[in-house]
Amino acid sequence: xxxxxxxxPPIEPYATGMLDVGDGHFVYWEVCGNPDxxxxxxVHGGPGSGCSERARRVFDPERYRIVLxxxxxxxxxxxxxxxxxxxxxxNTTWHLVxxxxxxREHLGVERWLLYGGSWGSTLILAYAERHPERVSEIVxxxxxxxxxSEIDWLYRGVGRFFPEQWERFLAGVxxxxxxxxxxxxxxxxxxxxxHPDTAVRGKATVDWCAWEDAVLSGETGGAANPYGDRPSAxxxxxxxxxxxxxxxxxxxxxxxxxxxxxxLAGIPGVLVHGRFDMGGPPDTAWELARAWPDAELTIVxxxxxxGGAVTxxxxxxxxxxxxxxxx
Numbered sequence: 001x002x003x004x005x006x007x008x009p010p011i012e013p014y015a016t017g018m019l020d021v022g023d024g025h026f027v028y029w030e031v032c033g034n035p036d037x038x039x040x041x042x043v044h045g046g047p048g049s050g051c052s053e054r055a056r057r058v059f060d061p062e063r064y065r066i067v068l069x070x071x072x073x074x075x076x077x078x079x080x081x082x083x084x085x086x087x088x089x090x091n092t093t094w095h096l097v098x099x100x101x102x103x104r105e106h107l108g109v110e111r112w113l114l115y116g117g118s119w120g121s122t123l124i125l126a127y128a129e130r131h132p133e134r135v136s137e138i139v140x141x142x143x144x145x146x147x148x149s150e151i152d153w154l155y156r157g158v159g160r161f162f163p164e165q166w167e168r169f170l171a172g173v174x175x176x177x178x179x180x181x182x183x184x185x186x187x188x189x190x191x192x193x194x195h196p197d198t199a200v201r202g203k204a205t206v207d208w209c210a211w212e213d214a215v216l217s218g219e220t221g222g223a224a225n226p227y228g229d230r231p232s233a234x235x236x237x238x239x240x241x242x243x244x245x246x247x248x249x250x251x252x253x254x255x256x257x258x259x260x261x262x263x264l265a266g267i268p269g270v271l272v273h274g275r276f277d278m279g280g281p282p283d284t285a286w287e288l289a290r291a292w293p294d295a296e297l298t299i300v301x302x303x304x305x306x307g308g309a310v311t312x313x314x315x316x317x318x319x320x321x322x323x324x325x326x327x
Contacts, residue, residue: 004309005316007057013068019106021072021099023090028076029069029103033061038136038323039109041067041100043116043124045142048241050075050234058115058315063323067112069103071096071123074237081237084194084201088244092251097127104134113322115315117141118280118305122250122257125288129263137322138269138295141315142277142305143285145257146250148183154279155182155246158215161278165214172207187247193240201236208239215279219304226306261291268325269295270318272311274303 013030021027033056042055051068059066072091073081080086100123104112113136114124121140128135144150159166169185170176176188192204209227216226230238269292273285282299289297300310 004313007054007312007316008059008061009057010053011056011061018076018078019069019099019103021095021102023095024079025072025090025099026078027069027072027099027103029067029107031065031067031107032056033059033064033066035065037061037063037065039065039067039107039112040319041069041104041112041114043100043114043120043127044068044071044075045116045118045120046074046238046242047071047096047119047123047245048074048081048238049119050077055115058312059319060323064319067103067107067109069099072099073241074234080233081240082233084196088241091241091244092248093123093126093245094251096123097130100127101131101134110134111136113137113139113319115139115319117307118144119146119245122146122252125257125261125264126252128267129257129260132263132267135264135267137325138264138267139272139315139318139322140269141272141307141311142280143271143273143282143288144280145255145284145288146246146252147258147284148181148249148254150280150284151186151246151249152182153281154215155185155211157182158278162214162217165211169207169211169214172204183247183249186243189239190243190247193236193243205236205239208243209235212279216305218276218278219306219308258287258291261288264292265294267294268322270314271295271297272307272314272318273297273299274305274307274311275299275301276303277305279305 016030018026044051050070070077173188212227213225273282
């Protein structure tokens with residue numbers, strides 16, 4: 001596509017480790033690029049997706065010191081949420097914010113750029129609003145703030161576009177209230193995912209992934225299933241963590257991240273969002289841009305939640321622009 005850019009070439013970490021963050025949890029981390037470059041941290045989505053090698057490639061490796069980590073319970077972090085014995089009580093938004101601070105201190109970073117999307121944007125905003133002095137810039141694609149209204153849209157409201165798939169998703173939890181909202185439905189799935197019967201947990205995982213893939217089907221054409229095609233252990237951890245977080249409204253007061261966006265004053269931000277993001281409509285990105293005067297919002301026409309070449313180009317350009325900026 002004319003005017004679009006390819007990612008930087010693949011790179012490998014020059015340092016990795018497992019950070020003891022307390023509560024019996026160890027968080028996997030890695031650092032790539034230039035050891036003397038501008039610090040940046042990748043905050044992955046999900047919650048529970050784990051970091052990916054692709055995320056390394058949006059940064060110029062000559063100018064950035066690129067930090068990636070797997071949030072609690074997923075990826076290479078331990079204990080893994082695919083194990084039913086793994087207790088999720090100490091896996092919350094605020095635990096993850098504290099983990100990021102521990103990692104920053106462990107790596108000797110004074111301030112870092114935050115990059116991520118989807119659930120990652122919620123965690124970025126929660127971290128930045130609590131620790132604005134530690135943030136140099138922010139780049140977000142597919143903006144979410146995980147309000148209960150956004151959860152309700154993803155697990156109920158958008159069902160009007162996929163009525164047959166949503167009916168199957170609802171049927172997966174016969175005890176769920178038919179007049180309940182998406183948060184309650186996530187809670188019903190969260191209970192199934194704690195069931196002692198492996199078959200029950202397995203079916204709930206398949207049903208959840210089928211719904212998530214249906215919402216993304218307009219972008220993938222049904223040729224790929226971003227949720228259902230994952231390895232079984234990663235899929236189970238992802239779904240279990242997602243249901244856990246969304247059934248609790250991510251432990252955030254409704255609208256708090258938008259309400260407190262003034263704390264981001266002075267932090268330059270770039271927000272990139274697809275016009276046709278069925279899972280997270282662009283009104284959230286619009287509201288955040290209005291509440292955060294230092295943020296620039298680009299709505300990408302014909303893009304959805306997964307982005308694409310144009311979204312990637314906007315991200316690459318923003319990160320290149322920030323690479324040499326001195327806060």
